[in-house]
Amino acid sequence: MALVMALPGESQGFFEKENIPVVYTGIGKVNAALVAMDVIHKTKCKVMINLGTAGSSRFKTHDLVEVSSFVQRDMDISPLGFKVGETPFDPLPGAIDLIPYFPELSHGVCGTGDSFETGTPKVPCELVDMEGYALAKVCRKMNVQLISLKYITDGADHNAHNDWEANLVHGAKKLLEFYKKMVTIPS
Incomplete structure (x- = not known):
């Protein structure tokens, strides 16, 4: 099992204080894909856990x-006649579905893009991030299960950048709480 997050700011050092190894991808789809491939090759993991933050106009902060x-x-x-969100001539679908892990949580479609979304995405989605689709695509190609939890930090609006920073600590605590539910942490 491998744990990946985009930035150290998303863990706020809480995971490291508990000796939980985190691999940080950096921002964006290219960085996420490169790191995901590297992690899978090095660890031979069969499950990748992606914890992070997202904006949403549907879910509450x-x-x-x-x-x-x-x-x-x-x-x-x-x-050129292709659907928005579809990669031309790619055998993988434009939407990569994940197997649910937490039935008690809300579930949503996440739109990934190499921009900090502050409006309505062109593709129907309920939350937005900058790395997830790349992780999902690499995991699908490498036959690795991906579980992804996103803490909603902002409304993906004009104030998203301020709200994101202000809510990182709250997000890190909540993500750590659910990570511990997934993995037995030795005392």
């Missing part, structure tokens, strides 16, 4: 949401 599916909100080749 401070909600914890399990991602049911990832889509690319910034893939737009529609002038």
